Structure formats: C-alpha cells, structure tokens
Amino acid sequence: MIKVLQLIVDNTSGVLSRISGLFSRRGYNIESITAGTTADPRFTRITIVTSGDEDILEQIEKQVGKLIDVRDIRVLHPDESVYRELVLIKVRVGEEKRQPLVTLCDVFRSKIIDISKDSMIIELTGTTSKINAFIDVLSDYEILEIARTGIAGLRRGSDGIVNFKD
Secondary structure, eight states: OEEEEEEEEEOOTTHHHHHHHHHHHHTOEEEEEEEEEOSSTTEEEEEEEEEOOHHHHHHHHHHHHHSTTEEEEEEOOGGGEEEEEEEEEEEEOOHHHHHHHHHHHHHTTOEEEEEOSSEEEEEEEEOHHHHHHHHHHGGGSEEEEEEEOOOEEEESSSTTOOOOOO
16 A cells, blocks of 8 residues: 655754654665655655554654654645656667657657667656656657656645644
8 A cells, every 4th residue: 555645844953864764773764755845944844655554654654753853744645645756768869760759749749858879868857657658658769867756746726735824
C-alpha cells in the first residue's frame, strides 16, 4: 500500500534530515520525497510517498506529525489531489531514428530540451503512470540516463489551505 503525505514544515536548516532520519531509524521506506519553499518563505512543503501495510502507514503519519518542525501533515488522497512528477531522459539516438522519437515525444506532450550528435534529452511532466508508460515505449531506444523528481502534489480546491499568521 502506498500513501502520499504532504507536510508543511519550518524552513530551517536540517529539517529534511530530521524527517528522513525518522524514516531511517524506524526502518520505514521512502519511495520519493520532494521539498520546496511555499508562498510564505518561512515554510517548506514536503511531499513524501511512502509504502507499507496499513498499520505501518498510520504509525508513519503519527510519528512524522510529532516532529517539532512539522506544522501540518495531510494525506493527499488520489481522488482529492493532483500529483505531478518531472523526468529527464537521455536517449542515444542517431539521425535515422530522430524523427520517430520526435513524433513519440509529441504524442506524450514532452519536450526535447537538448540535442547532440548522438543523443537527446527529453523532459516530461505528468502522473507517475504517464511517465512509466513513456519510458516503456522508449524500449526501441537505448536510455542512457534518467533523472526523476518524485511526486509533488496539492489538494484540489481551496478548502483546508493552511495559513500561518505571525
């Protein structure tokens, strides 16, 4: 079972280390983690994708919520949230296979952001399943490198937005 947690934390030195340390000490798995400053620079939004059985996931949520830097923790349910991930893929491609790859990129609405003599770097943003499907259809090409960001997500609508006043 997978759970997506969204944390609002104090934007202080070492906060990410303390959160990941909790996972490490307890033997919990992090599938992906993303972090970035919110509209209020005092706070950072961290999205963690973690896995385990129902009891483990409940423990993770409770223990992360107890950390001193954590101001808010929410579960981002798939039907109530929007998730996106970014991937950069470097593919070996000669001139003879370039046009079919460009066509494939158009179908997935990806961008070619770098072209060299023997390779291309493709940028794609979307759901994890879209990214996985794109990687699968690249099977006729040699993938040289992949860099994935992990999921970033927000709840739909304006209900439940966390605002911290001075």
